[in-house]
Amino acid sequence: MRKVAIKTPSKSYEVFIEAGLRREIGRRMDDVLAQPASSVLIISDSVVAPLYLDEVKNSFSDLAVHTAVIEAGEASKSFTVFEQLLTKALEAGLDRKSVIVALGGGVVGDIAGFVAATFMRGIRFIQVPTTLLAHDSSVGGKVAINHPLGKNMVGSFHQPEAVFYDTEVLYSLSEREWRSGFAEVMKHGLIRKPSFLTWLQTTISSLESIPVEVLDELLEQSIAVKAEIVAEDEKEAGVRAYLNLGHTLGHALETKLGYGKLTHGEAVVIGIVFAMRLSGKLCGLSANVDDYEKWFQRLGYDTKIPAHLQADELIETMMKDKKTEGGTIRMVLLRSIGEATTMTVSSDEIKQLLVEQVEVD
């Protein structure tokens, strides 16, 4: 089994990576908890629950295990579902020694984590990610729900007790879901680890069938980058912001198109290409962005901004980003491959480049 240690000021824990781990959550949880759980609430979604909920539930013995299944999809990260899950936790009699298990992708991890962060002022939780994308979101303690006026606007930093990553379940994902998650893998190489990025470029030419040894290595390396950054800056006062490479435009694309039209990773890759081009203009990135764009395209990503979107609308949405301060747009850029920075950029500079990246009909 592979392990990556996450050390933050508020908590240290491990990410366990192994095929078949979902069938051992109960026993493994006992190993990682300093104080035993009084009861468990597994939160999952309508896509994941039919596949894996019973296996995870049956891995617990001698413990009251409750379950809650939310609708799959970003729309569930709402105030309404948040309140419903808290009601479920109270009705099930959870107490301060109970543990919440988040079984699913980023949506489940984010909302279940926020329920754990706020139920009785915070109880413990375990992440059991089931998507490639969630290898990123399940690590580092960012939990949140959405507000109609913006994604992840309401949340906390609440670290899990452990992350149990069953690589077997990734093989039931669609290629689009692989693409969505792989964007964050590439991002980790781009902002911090050029050697990892080179390894990815030489090793991964298609997302259709990544061998399990390659997958394990890729996950361990990618999570290790996240671990480094989170250890340095748990609460995003500095370097953690680099993890948002591609996300300022990415989030705006998701918002303007409606969640689900582009996957998160597909939107982020368009944002990464944009940030790299802006980096060439503003902070000396000398890498050949065209080459990267071609690699992204070979992996099946669209790298152009959909033609019907207006640059002005995108900029307006980017201005509402959490990283925005005092009406400017603060972007994550690359000084070189592996070296990120943040920079305040004028909307004129952004507009000009946005227009250049728009898809030609």
Added chain:
Amino acid sequence: MRKVAIKTPSKSYEVFIEAGLRREIGRRMDDVLAQPASSVLIISDSVVAPLYLDEVKNSFSDLAVHTAVIEAGEASKSFTVFEQLLTKALEAGLDRKSVIVALGGGVVGDIAGFVAATFMRGIRFIQVPTTLLAHDSSVGGKVAINHPLGKNMVGSFHQPEAVFYDTEVLYSLSEREWRSGFAEVMKHGLIRKPSFLTWLQTTISSLESIPVEVLDELLEQSIAVKAEIVAEDEKEAGVRAYLNLGHTLGHALETKLGYGKLTHGEAVVIGIVFAMRLSGKLCGLSANVDDYEKWFQRLGYDTKIPAHLQADELIETMMKDKKTEGGTIRMVLLRSIGEATTMTVSSDEIKQLLVEQVEVD
């Protein structure tokens, strides 16, 4: 000006106590913030806002100051108002460098603090308590909203940057409101500081007119007890639970009677008398509880449980308390005046004593 330093693992800050402080919040805030605020949202309620909101607002210069006024009363600590305040914060363009000012009693402090704890995963806030009761709730970082199934069930630990306590505003409170707050003052003496309790007993024979010098001393001493306990145990893993003396029964009384029938402090005093009698039976408290009960009565408190309440219903409600674990009732008791402990108590033991404390028609 009097000051009490609060030192917790997550943050150190000060409580400032001075008459007229409300007119200086803006300037004082600048003094305590390491990084300047980008904008301010003052949250107040329908009783306090007409009296003091303008004065507080006018104390800020050169800063965008937004305001939100919620209905006075416990009913405002709801999911609905929580979401409305977050919407207000987003619409006002608050960002991660903004500061929320909670101007009001415990309800305003609790919900405004929870908004600050969760807006963009946590921004800074300032407590400006306007009631005696809030001398307790505004210190120590407990913030929350209520759930229909229980009080303060959804919340966080989020410490303020400072507490600005204007003693002048307390003199506009009704005697009932003084009583509500004074219960927590006595509680601090009971659990930690016998000399302070003796001073209170010899100095305070009526809550109708406490001289300002006495009030200042009382607040400083009472907040100092809270500061000691919070420094030892920020997140209520141990000694902080002692602050709940009288609250297990107190909360149950509030819940069963409906919030507002008894003030919080009035309910807590009934709970304190109950906990003291139980302490005599279970953990050797030798103090004469009758004498304390008579002092409480001289100060205007009812110390009996309203006759129409059923012991079984109260016990059922007490079982839903946050301190409950695995279906037992965990009570804060006194081994002696100044020395608290927690103990698991059977519902039979509780029932017998509850019946004895019921008011005789």
